[in-house]
Amino acid sequence: MKSEVMTNIIDGSGSEALLKVRDLSLSFFQYTSGLRQTELRIISNMNLEAYSGEVLAVVGSSGSGKSLLAHAILGILPSNSRLSGSMEYKGQSLTQEKKEELRGKEISLIPQSTTYLDPLMRISDQVTGSVEKKDKGLMRERQRDTFQRYNLRPDVGKMLPHELSGGMARRVLVSTALMSSAELIIADEPTPGLDERSLDETLRYFKDMAKKGCAVILITHDIEAALKISDRIAIFYAGTILEEARIEDFTNEGENLRHPYTRALWNALPQNRFQKMEGHQPMQDELNGGCVFFERCSIRTEDCSKDIPQLKRIGEGLVRCNNVS
Amino acid sequence: MSTAFPMNNKGLLRPLNLRQRTILLIILMSLLVITILTSSLYMDSELLSTNFGSKNLAPSLEHPFGTDWMGRDMLARTLAGLGLSIMVGIFASTISTLISVFLGLFSSMGKTADSIVSWLVDLFLSIPHLLLIILVSIGLGGGATGVIIGVGLTHWAGLTRVVRAEIKQIKTQDYIHISRNFGKSYVWVARKHILPHLIPKFMLGTILIFPHAILHEASVTFLGFGLSPHEPAIGIILSESMKYLSAGYWWLALFPGLSLLIVVLAVDILGENLGKLMDPKKAHE
Amino acid sequence: MYLKGENISFGYRKDDLILNNVDISLGSGEVLGLVGDSGSGKSTLCKILAGYEKNYQGTVSIDGKKMPSNAYNPVQLIFQHPEKAVNPRWKMKDILNEGHVVSQDVLSSFGIKTSWLERWPNELSGGELQRFALARALSPETKFLIADEITTMVDAITQVQIWESILDIAEKLNIGILVVSHEKNLLKKVCHEVICLSRINNAGLYNELAFRDMQNASLGGMVPE
Incomplete structure (x- = not known):
């Protein structure tokens, strides 16, 4: 490209x-x-x-x-x-x-699973963990605001991850991402x-x-x-x-x-x-150099099996296909 | 960004990938151990006989490890001693593994069985190994049998704990429940699903118990509670050499001790590398 | 033939019941949907019906007879994460035929390629593993299938493929299906009826609340044009 x-x-x-x-x-x-x-x-x-x-x-x-x-x-x-x-x-x-x-x-990641929380660390320490020491006081303030916004009680900060329900843990993860200046x-x-x-x-x-x-x-x-x-x-x-x-x-x-x-x-x-559409997504070792969608495609031509089509701009979007315009 | 891999670099001299290096190391270490074992088994007994014409010689080309106060070649004695140590180690660690296989599987039978096993594990882990080996060894009348059983009876606790945890973890897997739901018996599930997961653990466990077994054997023998003084064990050689150290005969202790250390390290490296190959998480690095 | 759960209660503690006197009934050939909030005990109910969870109060029976143990269970359960339902040390063909030899018809109905049979589980994607899990569970001896969020993790096209195959085989074998899903749109497409399991008060008690008919059970959308 x-x-x-x-x-x-x-x-x-x-x-x-x-x-x-x-x-x-x-x-x-x-x-x-x-x-x-x-x-x-x-x-x-x-x-x-x-x-x-x-x-x-x-x-x-x-x-x-x-x-x-x-x-x-x-x-x-x-x-x-x-x-x-x-x-x-x-x-x-x-x-x-x-x-x-x-x-x-x-750059902050909101992970797939709530097991990413450190099981031995209090929630507030994890949420404010990524900031420098001097801003701690300010961060506590922000934490209170963020928690309030996400419907987390103030005492959640003192809890350990295993005391949270699944939904609360998710909200904690989201707050963590918000608290960091991501x-x-x-x-x-x-x-x-x-x-x-x-x-x-x-x-x-x-x-x-x-x-x-x-x-x-x-x-x-x-x-x-x-x-x-x-x-x-x-x-x-x-x-x-x-x-x-x-x-x-x-x-x-x-x-x-x-x-x-x-x-x-x-x-x-x-x-x-x-x-329904027939077929399945090819596995990586089933690819043969052509368009990855070749086998299931209804508008394919012979050229499509030769090379991976380039990503091109059409209107407001991008598409990787030879046969649309 | 990440490690570069020399993919196009072909030929003999290209850098080996980790798995090839690991296997090479495993082969080298096994060769070392096997050489020592066979050379001690097929050694000419004359090499161990006394020859007062050449006593207390410092290391030389003829006697690389020197000779002792009775003119015996120290290289031959060391090899014989190592061979004996390895034999004791193999028997003792096999006994330990068998005990942990049995107790591990037993613990998965029910809650009572499980608490009995974990109680036994805790009990044996809390008694100092050396003390127990000496007690068992003396109780069985000393000698090779006493040491082997003593060492074997004391080293199973750690592996049993690992096996017990592993079985617990496997038993919670969905595919175990599904298998039961297909009407498979518990024994069938244990044989087809659980045991194959455990075999690498057992092999590795045996190899990693081995160095401990050798060292414990040597120390018990050194203290005089193990093999009889007539056997050329490393422990015996070391304790005898203590009397001559002050006379400046440093080679009597240094080479046998060093050889023991090398064998122990070799087996440990062997175990670690086999572990690397068997661990699916690290296998592709 | 009816799979019945009667007065089923379950909880880790006496004062905190996850299921409280739930009744559920599933007939042969019926496709019944089950919805409920996260944590309302849907998955627990599924496990009880399939005999995975044994510490419960109440009875589970098929036509009045208790469930067999140590024999092929006519109630088969499929989970959300198929990768946990396969032994990673087994090849796909061994996994597939663990319960019974799966017929070629079922294989092709689920779009399982012969070349996949020689692969290991970690070489297949979740959608493909789920096809294997289903093909393995749908034997002629299976009378009821419990599908706990089975297409939550797959893409929309695979979802249609999988459901079409299930409904097709279930109809042939006259299998009753309990479909657990958060996705109401999916339930509307595949189920005849949907029941709801939900929380009624904050004390941790759950109960069967509502039983309502979905609008006509037409599977019109399923038919490819």
């Missing part, structure tokens, strides 16, 4: 993206049989731009490796992985050192197993954060959840982004959507047509 093509192709107004991910590829080295080490590609040629004040959802099926995107941005990948491509944060290259410096301060918030699968009310509540927190000026990246398999609060939705499929569309495009029969997969996904929702 040429970077000049990518620059500001989403946001025509020309305002700078807070985080730009270009051509990101991630592979793992694994021992297959005996002593041979093979490279397994999980993410290939991924492009993303996150803007302040916006919620960007990355939607893909579970186990497809989209959580690793969050780990790549935060610099917490395991040692047998290899990352290529570039990331820019506020116009500066995001190196491993930079990631470690920003992690928990300007500008980029990455939420990794924050919604599974929540009933409708808790789900809406959790999603509202993310929307609130965006309203406060944060850039929020919501990584989820649940497109319905993404539709409720996002400004843009990126569809992650077999290790890459097939389409990035504005939320307004998800209407009616999906005629405004550009990629056939996105349209099928939209029509498969229970509240829409609950319509």
